[in-house]
Amino acid sequence: MQIQLHELVPIPLKEKFLSRSSDLWNTTVSFSPKSWIKIVAPSGTGKTTLMNTIYKLRHDYSGNVLFDNKDIKTINGDEMALLRQQKVSIIFQDLRLFENLTARENIELSRVLQKPIYEADVIDEMAERLGITPILNQRAGICSYGEQQRIAIIRALVKPFEWLLMDEPFSHLDIANTEKAVALISDECTKRNAGFLLTDLDEDHLFNYSNTYRL
Amino acid sequence: MNQPQLLNALLKKIIRSGIGKGRYIMAAVGLSIAMLLILSAVQIQVNYNELLYGKNNRDSIANFLVLNKVINGNSRDNTLSKELIEDLKKQPFVEEIGQLTSSKFKVSAQSPSENLPFYTDLFFESVPDEFLDVKSDQWKWEMGSTDIPLIIPNQFLDLYNFGFAPSQGLPQLTPGLVMALPIVINVNYQGLPIKFTGHVVGFSDRISSVLVPDNFLKMANKQFSNTTEARPSRVVIKTKDPGNPQLVKYLKDNGLTTDADKTRFSKYRKIVNTIVGASSATGVVMLLFALLVFSLFIQLTIASTSKEINLLITIGAAPRQLQTFLMKQYLPLNIIIIFTSLLVVALGQFFLESFLRSQNMFISQWLSFYTIATALIILVVLWLVNYFTIKKYISS
Numbered sequence: 046m047q048i049q050l051h052e053l054v055p056i057p058l059k060e061k062f063l064s065r066s067s068d069l070w071n072t073t074v075s076f077s078p079k080s081w082i083k084i085v086a087p088s089g090t091g092k093t094t095l096m097n098t099i100y101k102l103r104h105d106y107s108g109n110v111l112f113d114n115k116d117i118k119t120i121n122g123d124e125m126a127l128l129r130q131q132k133v134s135i136i137f138q139d140l141r142l143f144e145n146l147t148a149r150e151n152i153e154l155s156r157v158l159q160k161p162i163y164e165a166d167v168i169d170e171m172a173e174r175l176g177i178t179p180i181l182n183q184r185a186g187i188c189s190y191g192e193q194q195r196i197a198i199i200r201a202l203v204k205p206f207e208w209l210l211m212d213e214p215f216s217h218l219d220i221a222n223t224e225k226a227v228a229l230i231s232d233e234c235t236k237r238n239a240g241f242l243l244t245d246l247d248e249d250h251l252f253n254y255s256n257t258y259r260l
Numbered sequence: 261m262n263q264p265q266l267l268n269a270l271l272k273k274i275i276r277s278g279i280g281k282g283r284y285i286m287a288a289v290g291l292s293i294a295m296l297l298i299l300s301a302v303q304i305q306v307n308y309n310e311l312l313y314g315k316n317n318r319d320s321i322a323n324f325l326v327l328n329k330v331i332n333g334n335s336r337d338n339t340l341s342k343e344l345i346e347d348l349k350k351q352p353f354v355e356e357i358g359q360l361t362s363s364k365f366k367v368s369a370q371s372p373s374e375n376l377p378f379y380t381d382l383f384f385e386s387v388p389d390e391f392l393d394v395k396s397d398q399w400k401w402e403m404g405s406t407d408i409p410l411i412i413p414n415q416f417l418d419l420y421n422f423g424f425a426p427s428q429g430l431p432q433l434t435p436g437l438v439m440a441l442p443i444v445i446n447v448n449y450q451g452l453p454i455k456f457t458g459h460v461v462g463f464s465d466r467i468s469s470v471l472v473p474d475n476f477l478k479m480a481n482k483q484f485s486n487t488t489e490a491r492p493s494r495v496v497i498k499t500k501d502p503g504n505p506q507l508v509k510y511l512k513d514n515g516l517t518t519d520a521d522k523t524r525f526s527k528y529r530k531i532v533n534t535i536v537g538a539s540s541a542t543g544v545v546m547l548l549f550a551l552l553v554f555s556l557f558i559q560l561t562i563a564s565t566s567k568e569i570n571l572l573i574t575i576g577a578a579p580r581q582l583q584t585f586l587m588k589q590y591l592p593l594n595i596i597i598i599f600t601s602l603l604v605v606a607l608g609q610f611f612l613e614s615f616l617r618s619q620n621m622f623i624s625q626w627l628s629f630y631t632i633a634t635a636l637i638i639l640v641v642l643w644l645v646n647y648f649t650i651k652k653y654i655s656s
Binding site: 099100102122123126127128129130135145146150153154155157158159161198200204 | 263264266267273274277278452568571573574575576577578579580581655
């Protein structure tokens with residue numbers, strides 16, 4: 046699936062964004078399938094806004110976001126649900142886990158929300174790789190941010206996708222844990238032939254990026 | 261567990277943790293009480309109608325009225341004309357009409373025994389059998405028989421037992437004793453007494469007269485009387501509703517009158533009607549209130565899980581799928597509450613029926629169609645309220 050941004054400007058920040066140059070805002074950009082995209086976005090440049098706009102959580106923008114040349118404004122709730130189940134996965138900056146579910150249940154929910162592509166034991170394998178096996182049966186609400194972030198990463202990886210959206214996915218992880226997560230994400234994206242959009246504050250060389258944009 | 265079961269279990273956990281048990285139970289109890297109230301109100305209304313108009317209760321005193329002209333001293337002729345009777349037949353409130361035929365000959369009664377001597381001049385009247393409130397195998401007369409069954413008013417016995425007997429130093433009589441007592445009846449035919457034997461076979465609350473079988477009186481009037489064709493002075497009508505204002509107005513317009521007790525009954529019934537009407541209005545208000553409370557509860561429930569619903573949709577739950585799931589969470593509760601309430605009302609009806617039967621009032625043992633229909637309608641209404649509330653919250 047191709048993602049295209051066409052003269053996209055968030056309305057609340059319009060003045061600010063029009064007055065400065067950006068690789069993505071107020072221009073036309075196309076992300077081809079399978080490409081691994083890094084978006085370098087210092088604080089206040091609107092990276093979460095961009096991610097939420099592409100994921101169709103925000104509607105307060107001018108311009109268009111197109112999936113395979115289809116404006117996402119024309120996609121209704123049930124169609125969007127299908128896209129989120131099959132084609133687009135996301136790791137939120139603010140994690141967004143169900144606090145009353147255990148870590149495992151949070152991941153399980155994502156696995157069974159559509160026809161599962163993995164058996165349940167894949168959850169254990171991934172948890173093992175990221176070092177969160179001990180907290181799998183713990184309520185997500187009482188896990189540390191680092192643990193929650195790894196739960197959120199696994200949650201995004203146990204389901205089908207063509208694009209993985211990641212909004213500062215390693216912000217709560219140390220270098221060793223970041224490397225483990227990077228390896229897992231790389232493996233899963235490669236396995237699926239999937240692309241990703243990763244926003245972060247600074248440049249890095251964690252992945253073999255196809256393109257790097259500055260927001 | 262397969263995928264849908266797993267998903268359902270997870271969704272259930274998410275939604276339940278959002279709602280809270282206390283709120284859930286409170287709303288369920290509230291709805292149950294409201295359901296009980298409205299279903300009882302409907303069932304009571306039906307019972308009330310059945311008591312008034314039901315076949316088993318219809319043969320009660322209230323539905324037969326004896327009509328006669330108002331006696332005010334201005335008119336010597338207080339008989340009812342043919343035209344008036346014909347007109348009466350045509351009235352919508354008259355189901356059946358029976359003429360009270362009176363005897364056109366002189367008759368007297370006396371005791372056969374010296375122990376209990378009495379003598380009285382007498383008269384007879386008769387009505388068609390279907391207007392009688394006394395059922396007796398002995399209530400028949402065959403041509404040629406000198407044995408005449410009699411029905412006397414209950415008040416006669418009361419008058420005798422509590423008024424006459426004590427003042428004359430005579431023994432009081434039980435109904436059984438009176439019925440066992442033969443009475444010598446003398447019919448005066450051209451100056452000569454013709455003897456018959458009468459015996460009381462029953463006591464009537466409905467018609468205050470000395471009644472003999474219709475065929476006997478017809479024969480006797482023909483045989484012993486000089487006057488031809490007697491005009492009746494009283495008729496008895498069978499009516500569905502003695503309290504019908506139309507009936508009361510008709511009587512007044514035609515100078516007719518009837519037993520005051522029965523019109524008083526209709527006044528009581530008006531009061532009862534008003535009370536039942538008010539209680540069913542209260543029932544309707546209660547129902548609306550219950551629906552309001554329940555829909556508020558649903559809104560509150562969904563509002564309290566709106567964060568969860570929002571996140572579910574964010575990670576890819578389909579709105580339609582979620583709507584179906586949420587509907588399934590409420591429907592069983594609604595069905596259970598409605599059927600439990602129906603069951604409780606049905607039990608109440610069962611016991612009420614046996615209690616009223618012991619009081620000689622007859623209602624159905626079972627729930628009425630209207631009660632069940634009301635329950636089903638409420639189920640549909642609740643379903644709609646659920647549906648639209650959930651839809652509103654999901655699409656927002």
